[in-house]
Amino acid sequence: MTIRLFFSPASPFVRKVMVAAAERGVAVEKLASAAWPIRRDPNIVQHNSTGKVPCLLTQNDEPVFDSRVITQYVDAQGQSGATLYPQDARRFQVLTLEALADSVLEASLLHRYENVLRPEDKRWDEWSRGQMEKVDSGLDDLEGRWFDLLSQQFHAGAIATACLLGYLDFRFPEKDWRSAHPRLSAWFAEVSARPSMQDSFPA
Numbered sequence: 527m528t529i530r531l532f533f534s535p536a537s538p539f540v541r542k543v544m545v546a547a548a549e550r551g552v553a554v555e556k557l558a559s560a561a562w563p564i565r566r567d568p569n570i571v572q573h574n575s576t577g578k579v580p581c582l583l584t585q586n587d588e589p590v591f592d593s594r595v596i597t598q599y600v601d602a603q604g605q606s607g608a609t610l611y612p613q614d615a616r617r618f619q620v621l622t623l624e625a626l627a628d629s630v631l632e633a634s635l636l637h638r639y640e641n642v643l644r645p646e647d648k649r650w651d652e653w654s655r656g657q658m659e660k661v662d663s664g665l666d667d668l669e670g671r672w673f674d675l676l677s678q679q680f681h682a683g684a685i686a687t688a689c690l691l692g693y694l695d696f697r698f699p700e701k702d703w704r705s706a707h708p709r710l711s712a713w714f715a716e717v718s719a720r721p722s723m724q725d726s727f728p729a
Contacts, residue, residue: 527551527552527553527603527605528552528553528554528555529547529552529553529554529555529582529583529599529600529603530554530555530557530582530583531543531544531554531555531556531557531580531581531582531583531596532557532558532559532561532567532569532570532573532574532579532580532581532582532583533554533556533557533558533559533579533580534559534561534579535728535729536696536728536729537561537579537580537728538631538635538689538690538692538693538696538728539579539580539592539593539628539631539689540579540580540593541689541692541693541726541728542580542593542597542685542686542689543580543582543593543596543597543600544722544725544726545685545688545689545722545723545726546596546597546600546601546610546682546685547600548721548722548725548726549607549610549680549685549720549722550600550601550603550604550605550606550607550610551604551605551606551607552600552603552604552605557569557583559579561577561578561579563639563643564643573587573589574589574591576591578591578592580592580593580596581596582596582599593628594624594625594628594682597610597624597682597685598610598611598682601682608679608681609681610681610682610685611681611682612681616675616678619675619683620675620681620682620683621682621683622683623672623675623676623682623683623684623686623687624682624683624685624686626664626667626668626672626683627664627668627683627686627687627689627690628686628690629660629664630660630661630664630665630668630690631686631689631690631693633657633658633660633661633664634657634658634661634690634693634694634697634698635693636653636657637654637657637658637661638697638698640653640654640657641654661694665703665706665707665710666706666707668687668707668710669706669707669708669709669710673709673710673713676713677709677713680717680720684717688714688717688718688723691703691710691714692714692718692723692727692728693728696728
């Protein structure tokens with residue numbers, strides 16, 4: 527099974543899909559894209575009107591987006607490994623954990639856009655602080671309430687969390703999130719050695 531995916535090597539949401547595909551034995555044909563927060567790629571827009579990546583195309587050119595939907599699609603096509611979405615009582619817990627990690631990731635992206643893309647004289651410090659507060663409280667929650675579920679297996683929630691932490695290291699190297707989150711730090715070091723994580727390292 528091969529999926530076609532509009533690809534951006536620095537996108538943490540694209541990385542989620544790449545990791546999921548590798549874990550489930552699904553090959554990926556990378557479609558070039560020029561997605562950008564303030565300029566949309568018309569090649570993507572004709573399939574996904576928001577112009578965002580990731581966007582998957584089925585064999586019939588039907589679009590599938592966003593990353594949470596694509597990850598479930600990939601899981602359904604899986605040819606190896608365990609399902610990324612347990613079919614027992616944990617299913618909605620895993621879905622909620624994935625949503626939490628994605629929300630924290632979105633906050634970190636908004637913080638970066640505010641401080642990198644917006645003209646300096648138009649930047650809003652309170653907005654940036656508000657986004658980083660979401661990141662910090664989310665990390666606290668992952669270290670605490672969600673850690674047992676997170677560490678059970680490399681399911682969709684764990685993949686989303688790993689991609690979130692990888693993005694923080696990639697875009698916010700000055701942020702020391704590890705000191706206050708030792709369990710999360712040790713877990714991330716372990717899962718980062720997985721081939722799916724190594725092969726999808728952002729560039």
